[in-house]
Amino acid sequence: QLEFITxxxxxxxxxxxxxxxxxxxxxxNFLFFGPxxxxxxxxxxxxxxxxxMLEEGSFRxxxxxxxxxxxxxxxxxxxxxxxxxxxxxxxAFTIMLVYVWSRRNPYIRMNFFGLLNFQAPFxxxxxxxxxxxxxxxIIIDLLGIAVGHIYYFLEDVFPNxxxxxxxxxxxxxxxxxxxxxxxxxxxxxxxxxHPEDQPRDQDQN
Numbered sequence: 001q002l003e004f005i006t007x008x009x010x011x012x013x014x015x016x017x018x019x020x021x022x023x024x025x026x027x028x029n030f031l032f033f034g035p036x037x038x039x040x041x042x043x044x045x046x047x048x049x050x051x052x053m054l055e056e057g058s059f060r061x062x063x064x065x066x067x068x069x070x071x072x073x074x075x076x077x078x079x080x081x082x083x084x085x086x087x088x089x090x091x092a093f094t095i096m097l098v099y100v101w102s103r104r105n106p107y108i109r110m111n112f113f114g115l116l117n118f119q120a121p122f123x124x125x126x127x128x129x130x131x132x133x134x135x136x137x138i139i140i141d142l143l144g145i146a147v148g149h150i151y152y153f154l155e156d157v158f159p160n161x162x163x164x165x166x167x168x169x170x171x172x173x174x175x176x177x178x179x180x181x182x183x184x185x186x187x188x189x190x191x192x193x194h195p196e197d198q199p200r201d202q203d204q205n
Contacts, residue, residue: 007032011087012078026078030090039134046127047094050101058104063178068170069100069151076147084139091131095144096151099124103152124148 012029016022033043059066073096077089086092102120110118112126128141151168159166 001036007088012081012089013087014082029081029088030074030093032088033090034088039136043091043094046098047090050094050097054097054101057101064170064174067174067178068168069155072168073147073151076150077143080143080147084143086140086143089140089143092140092144092147095124095127095141096148098127099145099148100152103148104156 010025010028010032012025013022017025033040055063055066059069073093074089077092077096080086081089102123105120108120110116110120110123110126112118112130116126118126124141124145128138128145131141132138154168155166158164
């Protein structure tokens with residue numbers, strides 16, 4: 001926004017990534033939401049709100065799984081971006097988070113600007129319609145919905161089907177970095193680890 005850098009240095013360009021080794025574009029294309037305006041603040045509010053609700057809800061105590069969802073979603077969006085000539089994927093990432101939250105909270109009633117009442121699973125589609133009214137392309141929104149559905153299906157639906165199994169396994173190194181190690185219930189600490197439990201010396205008169 002301060003024009004220290006331009007969007008041309010941030011956008012997703014496979015040719016510059018793989019031939020010029022501008023690897024940062026794999027990340028920076030998710031971080032640009034356009035110039036300051038209604039669409040920018042709209043994305044910021046939804047990104048913050050639903051990222052927080054997921055982290056404090058279904059991902060509570062599972063930070064590594066939360067990070068893995070980010071990486072999995074970003075990877076799929078990047079693959080689609082290679083074939084769809086998409087330049088910025090931040091809005092698709094926001095819609096993905098909204099989609100996953102909405103499917104995990106299907107009975108919550110929503111109200112959109114006091115105009116529409118609906119249940120949570122319809123929220124991504126309402127946002128897509130609103131984006132269309134603003135004159136934006138819905139390809140980005142459809143990409144976010146598609147990636148969100150793939151994640152939700154592989155994580156929440158397929159493992160509960162007959163013969164299904166969990167396919168998305170969070171790598172161990174992410175668990176080591178982000179998750180606190182579980183305490184061994186059979187561990188018996190040494191007395192010196194709990195000085196408050198030791199008998200105090202009595203003063204001699």
